[in-house]
Amino acid sequence: MRYVDEYRDAQAAARLAEAIRSRVNRPWTVMEICGGQTHTILKSGLEELLPPEITLVHGPGCPVCVTPVELIDAAVEVASRPGVIFCSFGDMLRVPGSVRSLLEAKARGADVRVVYSPLDAVKLARANPAREVVFFAVGFETTAPANAMAVWQAARQGIGNFSVLVAHVLVPPAIEAILSAPDCRVQGFLAPGHVCTVVGYREYETLAARYRVPIVVTGFEPLDILEGLLMVVSRLEEGRAGVGNQYRRSVQREGNRAAQQIVAEVFELSDRRWRGIGLIPMSGLKLREPYRSFDALARFAAGPAPAEESRECIAGLVLQGLKKPPECPAFAVRCTPESPLGAPMVSSEGACAAYYLYGRREVRG
Amino acid sequence: MCLAVPGRIVSILDEEDSALRRATVDFAGVRREVSLAFTPEAKPGDYVLVHVGFALSVVDEDEAEKIFEELRAMSEIEEPEAGGSP
Numbered sequence: 001m002r003y004v005d006e007y008r009d010a011q012a013a014a015r016l017a018e019a020i021r022s023r024v025n026r027p028w029t030v031m032e033i034c035g036g037q038t039h040t041i042l043k044s045g046l047e048e049l050l051p052p053e054i055t056l057v058h059g060p061g062c063p064v065c066v067t068p069v070e071l072i073d074a075a076v077e078v079a080s081r082p083g084v085i086f087c088s089f090g091d092m093l094r095v096p097g098s099v100r101s102l103l104e105a106k107a108r109g110a111d112v113r114v115v116y117s118p119l120d121a122v123k124l125a126r127a128n129p130a131r132e133v134v135f136f137a138v139g140f141e142t143t144a145p146a147n148a149m150a151v152w153q154a155a156r157q158g159i160g161n162f163s164v165l166v167a168h169v170l171v172p173p174a175i176e177a178i179l180s181a182p183d184c185r186v187q188g189f190l191a192p193g194h195v196c197t198v199v200g201y202r203e204y205e206t207l208a209a210r211y212r213v214p215i216v217v218t219g220f221e222p223l224d225i226l227e228g229l230l231m232v233v234s235r236l237e238e239g240r241a242g243v244g245n246q247y248r249r250s251v252q253r254e255g256n257r258a259a260q261q262i263v264a265e266v267f268e269l270s271d272r273r274w275r276g277i278g279l280i281p282m283s284g285l286k287l288r289e290p291y292r293s294f295d296a297l298a299r300f301a302a303g304p305a306p307a308e309e310s311r312e313c314i315a316g317l318v319l320q321g322l323k324k325p326p327e328c329p330a331f332a333v334r335c336t337p338e339s340p341l342g343a344p345m346v347s348s349e350g351a352c353a354a355y356y357l358y359g360r361r362e363v364r365g
Numbered sequence: 366m367c368l369a370v371p372g373r374i375v376s377i378l379d380e381e382d383s384a385l386r387r388a389t390v391d392f393a394g395v396r397r398e399v400s401l402a403f404t405p406e407a408k409p410g411d412y413v414l415v416h417v418g419f420a421l422s423v424v425d426e427d428e429a430e431k432i433f434e435e436l437r438a439m440s441e442i443e444e445p446e447a448g449g450s451p
Contacts, residue, residue, distance in 0.1 A: 001371070001392070001393040002371065002373070002412065003371040003412060003424055003429060004370075004371065006433070007432075012433075012436050015436055015439055015440060016436070019439060034367055035366075036366075036367055036368055061367070062366070063366050063367075064366060089366060089417070091366060116417065116418060117417045117418030117419070118417065118418075119400065119418055120418070138366065139366050139367070140366070140367055142366075142367040142369070142416055142421070143366060143367070143416065143417060145403055145419065145421075146400075146416065146417045146418065146419045149384070149400070149402060149419070152384075153384075192367060194367040194368075194369045194414070194416060194421065195367060197369070197414065197421045197422045198421060220368075223432060227432055248425065248428040248431070249424050249425045249426075249428040249429040250369075250414050250421075250422045250424060250425070251422075256403050256404075256421060256422060258402065258403045258404075258405065259403040259419075259421065262402075262403075347366075348366075348368075349366060349367075
């Protein structure tokens with residue numbers, strides 16, 4: 001596949017790794033924000049190519065992982081109502097709630113359906129006027145324009161039996177929370193390329209200047225990640241903060257204006273609780289007033305009620321880069337993809353799933 | 366969840382309303398209908414990065430080539446006697 005295969009070339013990867021080795025003089029800790037990048041790193045064994053001075057820590061960029069457990073419970077509750085068709089991206093189905101997951105609700109008779117696009121849920125609503133169709137609007141800035149467009153189209157077409165359960169989160173407030181933590185050991189970041197394709201990177205320039213860190217907007221293939229690391233390490237060695245853009249084939253500084261416009265039309269900022277991390281001010285999105293009638297929580301007067309988490313799961317520490325999955329005593333023993341204690345073990349972007357899937361049972365180094 | 370996959374636009378289904386503009390996109394043999402609401406500039410033959418049914422960007426081919434030019438330059442510096450990379 002063009003723009004994929006050539007970025008997986010092993011010889012080119014070795015050459016970039018050599019360039020990183022020749023640039024490094026001191027130990028550095030770099031966080032990749034996005035769970036998709038974490039999976040590339042583990043799947044391709046990129047850490048084995050890197051010099052021992054570089055420590056990669058994995059960030060909170062997994063929307064499935066950070067969706068608060070009370071919203072999973074609310075989703076399960078709404079999905080279990082008679083007459084409801086509950087639509088979700090496939091990743092959410094196995095995430096444990098405090099009582100059960102959406103998949104378990106489906107096994108008990110709830111009409112839970114996996115959709116590829118939020119527009120598929122709008123189509124389902126149009127085709128089933130006697131049913132209530134609810135879409136679980138989860139995601140970071142990358143997914144927000146698509147979900148906003150679904151609400152906007154439903155509003156314009158007068159599709160009254162469509163609603164969304166909104167669990168949107170934003171990357172910059174999470175980076176800020178990590179950088180302002182007293183035990184922060186992250187010295188540079190790989191910023192998520194698809195989030196920045198939508199929003200651009202001006203906000204990251206502000207963060208980089210305020211906290212004096214290098215941030216490099218980076219793609220998702222092995223060569224992208226190695227080039228992003230080379231750019232971060234060069235900046236660290238030279239004592240330069242600021243933002244670099246490795247993913248220039250997709251990302252422009254201003255981002256995608258049309259996508260930003262629809263998000264601003266439908267959503268506004270709100271405080272948001274992150275699973276395992278806690279409340280981060282103004283780190284989420286909620287529907288703006290003219291679109292509130294599409295809010296599934298209001299329509300079904302559902303939760304979110306206080307909910308119990310697994311006491312043993314250390315997902316919060318993993319998501320903040322403070323622990324790695326194999327440091328959890330439950331990892332691969334009492335917590336597996338078949339029987340998960342926490343969301344990072346079941347999400348396709350979860351760090352625990354990546355370590356489990358690619359057979360990494362120990363922390364590197 | 367932020368996965369976006371590059372595909373080539375085969376044909377565009379024009380609508381009066383640009384918010385409803387769609388294209389047929391080929392992903393290494395698999396074809397799908399994709400919304401062009403956020404990439405009004407996209408044209409047949411372009412590669413677009415597609416996320417949950419929406420094209421988020423048109424791939425910049427010149428920029429995509431640069432990393433390989435830089436890699437070639439790197440190997441020429443390392444192996445001047447080799448007369449180019451294999």
